[in-house]
Amino acid sequence: MADLFLSPVLVVIVDNRALRIWLSKLKEVDYEAETLLLLFSVDSLPNVKYADKVKEILHALEMAADEGLRFNLNKGNIVHRESDGRLETSSFFLDREVFGREREKVEIVKLLLSSETTTIGGEAQCIPIVGMGGLGKTTLAQLAYNDHEVRRHFDFQVWVFVSDQFDVKNIMRTVIHSLSKDNSHYPTLDTLYLEVRGVLQNKRYLIVLDDVWTENPDDWDKLRPLFTAGIDGSKMLITARSKKVALLANSPNSMYCLKELSKDACWSLFVQRAFPQGDKENHPDLLPIGEQIVSKCGGVALAIKALGSLLKPKRSVREWEIIRDSELWNLDESEN
Template identity: 45%
Template sequence: MADIVAVHITRLLVCNDRRVRGHFEKMIWVCVSHDFDSRRLIRSIVESVTGAKFDLTSMESMQHSLVERLGGRRFLLVLDDVWNENSEKWDRLRTLLTVGGKGSKVVVTTRSVRVASLMGTVEPHILRGLSEDDCWLLFKRRAFGLGAGEKTGNLVTIGKGIVKKAGGVPLAAKALGSLMRFKRESEWLAIRDNDIWNLPDEENEILPSLRLSYNHLPSHLKQCFAYCSILQ
């Protein structure tokens, strides 16, 4: 959950801040996930800098291209959704990144305290979810439209019960709000009382909200998602 909030805050306060953008010559965002492979990450970094596909495959050629693009330049690199707990892999990548200019920074988003301890040189900033009141505002805007929240009778009470399931995650609140728009009261109750919310704790973050949204898609859109999953 916190990692999803971290992505929004990192984009808003770091990558989209004019002062930050003016301070660094290069701004790079790489989604890491579970595949912490130096070769893939270097390729992704170079592609982010150039905006073009990178065809070189040997590590030597990729290192040369990295030096060519970032050598002596002050850069900000965001490594998003990191799960690697192998210190050797991180040390290998960190060595490659020393080509940057003085003042270059690496920001890491992760849900793992161990990863934060392993990769961090400063104390990690632990993010919490939104309050229920803030989640309700996001949900209400999507579910009712602007100014309509007080005219829906029982839906407000049911909706606040649904919002509790969002766990403070903005994306979950918005997805659930969009899902409930134009639905009948019986459908709101069915969503609030759905068994999907009873998934084991390790799975019960944003997945139930997104799964419910997926389950209510038209069949042709479900086919689009199924096709896209093949290309992953």
């Protein structure tokens, strides 16, 4: 059972709320069981005195196992939960530090400040940031969005969290509401188009569409009024995993393929998560294992962050080695 919690794959991809609550309950039982095992191993007396505790933990594990049946946890199921219940993003940084990405931020800001439009009839230029999940696309978009030069440059900025629930009406409503505080429902696309054109007219705007999944050309066609409403220099910044999305957005030349996080930034992020009290010097035996774990994360910020947090309460070399040597790393590779 312990292996289940130690699974980096699980930690990274579990997005389902009920499943997460169940896992955290299970984790508590697991820690108790681990502590008990530790006591067994150091106690030379007969272990009868622990009988009640063993029974209690067994009972808790059985209950948890029963409860867990409803999640139908098998490999395929877990991996496909990736797109469920995605956490909404916003343009704000919530008290967190960003490591590295200085060069990338400069490059994106430069693209945003350029006066270029696409070749097609003066449409707002679309800049898609593309890369695998957890790499830091949203974070980079937030960095650029909050840059003071960018803030000065645009008359109007709006952040729209799109996710796999692509809903063109919602996107339009968010834009209208952000600019005019108008909360009207606008039942038809036609009325929405008219209103969106009205609010964006004569404005140099930046619209961020974060986490776009749709590869349906019809969806993109419906979004066009957002591209054509403003004045020169207006931009659409899009984050997406798929390059197809960038192609559909008619911007193959301005596609920004985000690379993995630098080695130094990865290490800083990991240390921040695994040693939040700044006590890494007290654990010289864990550091080399931590470095090996980080190098297996392939520069994916989300994986590093999740593993750092997972290792935070663990302070024995054995526990860190179990994570480093977990077979789930291989699974991750074969599943990409």
